[in-house]
Amino acid sequence: MTNNTTQERQETAAPTAAPAIELKGISKAFGPVQANKDISIRVMPGTIHGIIGENGAGKSTLMSILYGFYKADKGEIWIDGKKTEIPDSQAAIAAGIGMVFQHFKLVENFTVLENIILGAEGGRMLRPSLAKARATLIELANDYGLNVDPDALVEDIGVGMQQRVEILKALYRQADILILDEPTGVLTPAEADQLFRILGRLRSEGKTIILITHKLREIMDITDTVSVMRRGEMTATVKTADTSPPELAELMVGRKVLLRVDKKPAIPGDVILDIQGLRVVDDNGVERLRGIDLQVRAGEIVGIAGVAGNGQSELLEVLGGYANGIGTILLKGQPLELAGKHADGQSRRAHGIAHVPEDRQREGLIMEFQAWENTAFGYHHDTDYRSGILMNNAAIRADTAEKMARFDVRPPNPRLAAKNFSGGNQQKIVLAREIERNPDLLLVGQPTRGVDIGAIEFIHQQIVALRDQGKAILLVSVELEEILALSDRIAVMFDGQIMGERAADQTDEKELGLLMAGITDTDHPHSIAEIEANLAHAHGDAHKEV
């Protein structure tokens, strides 16, 4: 059954050589925001087509239209040379489109097999469809090299394998066209390579793949053609072989961009931050940090690499004063309180710690507050911001206007609500607030997540400039490229522990990737199976929130 229909569809497609997907003049507006403006693309069958663009360029909206989540205001969708209406996701599935979301849509306490048939049970009784699904699943797994254990619980398997389950789900529903939205965001480099091998295999079997990403390297590595989106418009569609990363970056941003961070060698000074045997136990009694020892010196950037959810967030939270810890943290030799009344953000700021949190929308900013109110956030007890018992709003607004000018926040309007700024400009507001406090130690979490390339450049420059003033900087990022580009020293976290420290100029992605998978023996090659076994082991207890 499964294969029949798949083949039929391919046969009708092949002789005419019609594009697997053709979008003609798609437009979509949300209120005043034109998310997609007259977008047309053709994706030929059996190819991998990349769609690249900054956050908010309209990539996800376009794919949501293709998958039936939104209805386009204008335009047509053609699948295999036939005009197709896709009013909902059921219709998309029927048209042979499968989608793998950035955030997986799996039931954690179901087995792999149960997840795969969910919504496609095909009968009143579960047992026969499970048996049928098992047979199909084994067949699919063999055809495409997608090995998974059908009876494992989803919560027990690693992120890479969960992603494969998502792909299998789509294939089980006979998808010929696969859309993957930022698929490597949660993967270690080795897992990402494995994913790309699978995608290559799928392509050679005649599947059509659309890969949405903001990472230039992925586009260059795997795609056949690439479309660039900017501000809701498709600025170019080119053959990948005919382009280069700088050219793509320029097409994305609209101007030339410096892809590398310019920095001088660090001149580390005294130890500013000294963490000794730090442990964190969360509300459920799970040990999130299991004995962290780390030092950050004045005038250096220490990067914490690691797959999201391996304790980096907890480390920042304890240092920032809003989670309790056990152990010792010395700041310039003075112990910080790790629990109780004085373990809060206010006292940390008084100690000279500034913090650009990982999630600016949930922590760093109040989205409904205006920019000037956000500039005072955390520092609202400052004497400069005060007049008697009231707040000196005029002074805060004036200060905000100056900060906005220095950090090139656009639009430079202190009275605009934070939610109305783009991601990059929101981050600049947070950065301006924290950096201009002239802290001894700056904690930075995911400084460029959801930030456009143009702003990334600026943000990186600001962080390096602060280092050059002799400040200590602790950087947490899941983007390995960013860690490598910014850090002077790199510590890799895995499962609540630091697996190793490396000087940034004496390591590479491969070595860090192994450490990120918990393998400290980095001198010898390791198989992907070994890496995955290690990751799955860790996922059982600490690795949940991704």
Place this chain on the structure above:
Amino acid sequence: MDVMPKWAEVVLVPLISLLLAALISALVILAIGEDPIAAVKLMVTGALGSTYGWGYTLYYATNFMFTGLAVAIAFHARLFNIGGEGQAMLGGLGVAIACLYIPWPHWSLALIGAAFMAGLLGAIWAAIPAWLQAKRGSHIVITTIMFNFIAAALLNYVLVNLMRPKGQMDPATARFPDAVHLPTLHDLLSPLGIAFSKAAPANVSLLVAVAACFGLWLLIWRSRLGYEIRAYGHSESAAKYAGISPVKITMIAMIISGALAGMMAINNVMGEAERLVLNSTEGAGFIGIAVALMGRSHPLGVFISAILFGFLYQGGAELALWTSIPRELIVVIQALVILFTGALDNMVRMPLEKVFLALRKRKAAGPAT
């Protein structure tokens, strides 16, 4: 950028909502065989057509200002205080204690003392659910509702067993001494040469309520505490990051809220009844929720919508008196107002946003091309 100009946001949306509510109310009145136009006339003349009517409208509005502000300040901390009723009852107890057991030399001192006692007991009554929420995670909506019942039972016990004068049949305290009699609007306005009805209950508490509106505005939008309350209300995770203690904000916001609800008693108990009776609050604690919703938790909005609800209350009483429209229908009209201004806000907002968007586009299209 915001789609609508501020004036449309603040004035136009609630106004259209109100008109819709009025329209449907008119249909309901038609359906029970009465003349809606006559009904409106009766309501307006009854509530606003005389100083007597105004006196009642403003008296009710004073109650609603206190309870509306109480709900509003809690809303800013994203706490839903449904316990205004119980807190106002306890406030009544506070007023009664202050007025009966302390020999006040002058009404102004009595007012300060009574307001303090009312606020104190109201605050205590709100602080217990607040503490349970902050420390134990008991949901404040549930606990404040429960505390309304506990307050009613407590008041019943106190009035029947402790504060009822010997030989008196109804569960109420003795009349307050004349020294604590609060000047009514008649007393306040006649020296200025303005004639105001002697019989209407509106009194000096109105001025206290207006002052409270201003004070709360200052607190919410100008003080550091208000800033922290709003920050916590918008995002608890961000508040934690900034070092704003959720426990502290929950407690303080609810204590202020309870104190405001309790202070309503200086109007209805001290200013009007001049003794504490059972069910003195008459549901004003609940109306406060609607007032705060309609006023968008802004003190000025609360002030305006409190007067509107005062009008509905007094006008409704007139309707029930002079027509066959039952008193319950007034509740229906009030409910419609709440429904349209509070719950169905987006129904009006969305189309209006589209209109403004279209207007702006047309304007932008002109010079651009």
